[in-house]
Amino acid sequence: MKILIVEDEAKICAYLQQGLNEAGFVVDTSRNGLDAHHLAMTEHYDLIILDVMLPDVDGWTILKALREAGRDIPVLFLTARDSVDDRVKGLELGADDYLVKPFAFAELLARVRTLLRRGINRSTETRLSAADLELDLLSRRVTRAGQRVAITTREFALLELLLRHQNEVLPRSLIASQVWDMNFDSDTNVIDVAIRRLRAKIDDAFEPKLIRTVRGMGYMLDTSGGN
Amino acid sequence: MKILIVEDEAKICAYLQQGLNEAGFVVDTSRNGLDAHHLAMTEHYDLIILDVMLPDVDGWTILKALREAGRDIPVLFLTARDSVDDRVKGLELGADDYLVKPFAFAELLARVRTLLRRGINRSTETRLSAADLELDLLSRRVTRAGQRVAITTREFALLELLLRHQNEVLPRSLIASQVWDMNFDSDTNVIDVAIRRLRAKIDDAFEPKLIRTVRGMGYMLDTSGGN
DNA sequence: GATGGACCATGAAAATCCTCATCGTGGAGG
DNA sequence: CCTCCACGATGAGGATTTTCATGGTCCATC
Incomplete structure (x- = not known):
């Protein structure tokens, strides 16, 4: 199972990667939106973990672009604790799950497994x-x-x-x-x-x-x- | 990797088993000391998770018997929060690690992995x-x-x-x-x-x-x- | 239908934890 | 050597969580 992590904060990114690696996944990472988009379009991933707050393009835009390109990859959103209203719109674009920072790794892993188990996306549960x-x-x-x-x-x-x-x-x-x-x-x-x-x-x-x-x-x- | 869980409380036992299964281990369980001892002597396990408080024979006795029979299987002790002094003696018998209830599963898993990684036992750290x-x-x-x-x-x-x-x-x-x-x-x-x-x-x-x-x-x- | 025990409900107190605002300090650059 | 800034230290306050003690309720058994 191959996962793409899109997260700009180096520490978080590294720890997610390590943790998921140890859990047996192949993990690619991207620290910005553009590369992420490129990777998602060229490589095959079973799941994308996508931070909404990115330095260049935001998470929603990427998600939207992917969906419009017909890519049905499951997407797990990472959102910050505040700035609520902003986020709602993103999830309506077809993310499959969300996680509010800060979160425990165990939580992330559980959701990753759920998403992968149920295969291609089952639309948002808001x-x-x-x-x-x-x-x-x-x-x-x-x-x-x-x-x-x-x-x-x-x-x-x-x-x-x-x-x-x-x-x-x-x-x-x-x-x-x-x-x-x-x-x-x-x-x-x-x-x-x-x-x-x-x-x-x-x-x-x-x-x-x-x-x-x-x-x-x-x-x-x-x-x-x-x- | 095959693990034997010796724990009398049904709930705990079941959850440990499930959790470790999901983590990719083969798990046998025993709810009492006698069966546990028998299993440990006949089957091959890479690790034993051993509750000290058992209805019949206590954990130390089992451990001692195993060690005397020359079995060098790594043992992870589960101990209750109280009754401190009693327990020290058990660990001196050659357990490889301990865990005080209540504990998070993540903690258990970490220790299990450590014990398995470092192979046969490296004596107690009290x-x-x-x-x-x-x-x-x-x-x-x-x-x-x-x-x-x-x-x-x-x-x-x-x-x-x-x-x-x-x-x-x-x-x-x-x-x-x-x-x-x-x-x-x-x-x-x-x-x-x-x-x-x-x-x-x-x-x-x-x-x-x-x-x-x-x-x-x-x-x-x-x-x-x-x- | 009474009795006892296991199981659950509940309130209050205590312990623990996290947030926040502010202050201090070391070190880079002038 | 001085200034400024990022990073860390700290105390207080409050929120949350856990523990504890007590009381109620269901059910099996007599």
């Missing part, structure tokens, strides 16, 4: 939702019944996981591995507490309750309205 | 030290000039990294990748702050200063006493 709960992956914004809800990083990760597996029971161990990097400490209740915080924010003041406890199993995001 | 600074890997205890110093998880990870690479300059990016799971946010000073906290604990009140800043490069643990 938001997830269940009932009247909406979660905007790009801006990391959450609304319930139209109301904006403030949410922290961990809470977001947890909620995203729940939403990506609606109506599936998620065992604690799975949650721990996804949201806490597989930190399975049998005698801690971090997850319970995190669920509690999440409920306080998105369920306490609303109906129907979305987060359901499945005794002895774990938690699930239940859209059936309770039955 | 503690690291530099000048009058001592760090007990098992109990996660730190002393400077004989005085016990309280330390947090992150601080410990950072200090361990510095100690494992004494007199080498560690670039920020490397530190970020090791201590923060490759969380490279170019404009944050988490590392600086963490170094600050560490210095406050192990350097401020002592001489010589061990943590040295290498301008433009990073930090290093310097045992040369400053020159």
